[in-house]
Amino acid sequence: MKKFKKNIPTVFIVLTVLLTLFYCGNKNINQVAQNKIIKERPNVIYIMADDLTTQAISAYGGIYKDIAPTPNIDRLAKEGMLFNDVLCTNAICGPSRAAILTGNYSNINGYYKNERGGTFDKTKWTFPQEFQKNGYQTSLFGKWHLGTEPQGFDVFKYHNSAGQQGHYWNPIFNENGKDVKEKGYSTNLSTDFAMNWLEKDRKQDDPFLMVLQYKAPHRPWEPDTKYEKLWDDIEMPYPSTFNDTYEGRELTAGDTEMTMDYFSRRDMKLETPEHLKKDWKNRLSWEFYGAKRGEIVQPENMSAEEGKKWRYQTYIKDYLACVKSVDDNIGRVLKYLDDNNLTENTIIVLTSDQGFYLGDHGFFDKRFIYEESLRMPFIVRYPKKVKAKTVNEDVITNIDFAPTLLDLADINTEEQMQGNSFKPMLLGETPKNWEQEMYYHYYEFPYWHHVQPHYGIRTQKYTLAHFYYNIDVWELYDLEKDPKQMHNIILDPQYTNVVANLKIQLKGLMEKYENNKSLADFRKITDTDFGAIVENKSGEPSVQDIITNNKK
Template sequence: MTEPRRPNILFIMSDDHASRAISAYGGGLNRTPNLDRLATEGMRHDATYVTNSICTPSRAAILCGTYNHVNCVTTLDTRLDNRLPNVAKHLRAAGYRTGIFGKWHLGEGPAHQPTGFDEWAVVPGQGEYWDPPFDTPEGRRKVPGYATDIITDMSLDFMERCGDAPFFLMCHHKAPHRNWQYHPRHAGLWADEDVPLPETFDDDYANRAAAAAAARMRVRSDMVYNDLGLVQPEGAAARVGELLIGGWPDRKVPELMPGETITVTCAETGERHTFDDPQAFAIFRYQRYMKRYLRTVQAIDDGVGRLLDFLDERGLAEDTLVIYTSDQGFFLGEHGWFDKRFMYEESLRMPFLVRYPAGISAGSTSRDIACNVDFAPTFLDYAGAPCPNYVQGRSLRPVLEGRTPDDWEQIAYHRYWMHNDVFHGAWAHYGVRGPRYKLIYWYNKDLGQAGARPLDAPPEWELFDCEADPHELLNRADDPAHAEIFDRMLAALDARMAQIGDIPEHDSATARRGPQAT
């Protein structure tokens, strides 16, 4: 009797792609027909959460199946020790051809470059959008063209050469990471219309922990000129000093103060715009940001279409598990922010679209809670390979196939370690997200990572009812009516931290609502 063919696994991951910028999620921002195919022909998962909302730690959690205090990749400044076991090594040992192409962002050089892959070509650091260098086993080489298209080409070439062997392919796009350099073929998108402004764009951060107001991630004051494709600032821009972003100097676009005037020039067209109204200038920047972002996303959708067409043409669609996700969520003007880092919903929630005709029902959805540490055991489960006991996630296969176990833990744990860095000013915190409620503890403490700045702020708790308050505008941690819920979520937090072996910074015996000095 012939053994059933083990499925190919095609894992496509972008960088900073918010769920709301995929039309299958109903965000009303753009059209992504190829990504939508995965939802139509498979499952749209609506409750996938990142365990640390920043690029490098998320990638380590996905590859290793462990939380960041275990794999020791807690910040952007930590690197993955490539001697550690990872899912590619296990799948390779199980007979899979393994490859990774695109963004790695887990370190460079012999101690940190990819291991466990038969073939790899990865961009150093964040990578470049145009004519990007790639690190390979043979050394560094520059590849002419647009990064998203090149990474897709490399992925297609790898699949073509796998023959009859099952493959595990990680196609990792740089896009849509800042500074949102889109391909000219998408320059006409949104040219004659505006992107809807989020209803929380002018959030004043009242009724929240102090960390929300302290963050330097505002569209109206914290983006740099290169983010927005602006040059030759005149007027108010003169009072803004230089920042060093990614090794090159740039200047923040200032928030316009009453009585000030500023003139900016669009790099693509040379068109000049003069503003003397602060709100009009803030909205102008939002439109520049979002149109550049959405145009950059569109090349990813093009690439996904090419990958799916290849599977169709080779007769591999039925036997291939295809997953699309992002390394975390992203703020698209909600609360006035860009970037990620926070445990608030837009940053915490990852898109997760999955198609496998042999096992996943077309057009299905799920709200069972999943985390990125669950990805590795899911790959191993579908490959028929054993899951090692060090893995802290759990296979999503029963959830994806509509048979969620009775003991499925409907809880997600998140911890952000990069306390008050110089560029974004996000504060250290951890917490848990359940089906309805979210508890966050802002411990506001530098635990010794590089780049942290001194901060004198007491710890705080936040409790949100994500059903009644989906925009997370009202912290209920102080509300006596929610005291029982607070205690229940605190118990869930304590249990999860004990389960995964993370060390708490709070004292549950003395925990109370609002600011505290534990």
């Protein structure tokens, strides 16, 4: 007994050591297993061009596909899935970006409009933060345009001039908190930053999320030097709705400042007089002449029809030339993935913040619930899981992007999002309970472009919209019979029941998304000045102030 008692401490020590070794060994094994899971997760490259529209991408067809093809974007479609019915919940840059990042509508994320639209609340959760938290390297290059410094990125370098709108040439970027002026063309520069990070700065064996967001092809549509005269010797074709008279839509589509009559001297690339180049106030007044009603910019001795066509030709050639540079630079990214054996396990998303009008209905810009601005280009390539040369026709919205990207990366989150993952569609099967309709709401008025605030429902067959700020107008379009939306059939007795049912569905969606407010409340949002997108430290008036001669 004494001997046994004497050896108790020795036995206890041995057991403790063995248990400790076992625990540590298991812990190390679990850590190794966890690290392996993280390393096997797919890389994600999210590419978003600003104001890129399906009409400008040859994979979607259209009248420019043979004149201005986009071979690198088309390659993504050939090797992945092209989506035909991805829709924007609020077709304007900042609010769309906020919806994409948060997975929530404007009324939840708080970002309703661009003009005096405030800043995006940087304390809000965004999907890059979740990637970062789950072991991903994260980076952002190019355009941010939300008035704050990005959150959830290990490194960032974004446009930080002109209210974060940026400039095409020799732009200022915010690089991890410090402004740096770069020399060159912004589309090429943004890709240069991305390539440098991919090649040199990231950990080569760990998964990454890279967000690459181009300024192009946003206004003022300044092409790279090598593409400035690319189509000088041809006349671009005109959309079939170019000469829309807006019959039956006089107070909505017919009362905007986004027709071919509203291009400025800057848009038309007219040379600023030498004596104004150092006089910023008078220079801007001169350059932005044409943006107000009654200011028509065109060469002398042209008829109204000739002037309209001249403005369109200048605009469309510059726009498509900007797209060409975007396509070229996407090609650079694809080549890097190919050369470094990363293609198979990298998800690439190609999209825009909304659609855009390329002379359709005689318009440029976006904002409306009408198809050209509502529909977003959206292509996903993921060779490991997404079948090549596939096309999806389901109704999907931009609030669905965040949950889908997280789902594809097998990242679970407790964050509540209004959007839903469409990963099943990428794998080839649409869930039976997937909703094939969406709720739309645009709030900004009158700047820019004088588009009436409106909300509505878009199904696979119909568009119903209510324009409400200082008018009370409903519109209905049968997308099967009238895909160009030229005929407002809201008063057609054949559609009485359709209208009634759509209004019930619309109300249900507004309740679901917690935005079933009164018209007075909606108008209050439009009237509210949320402040400048970014602080104007210089004291200079904004471009809008100069255009309206109404300094705020």
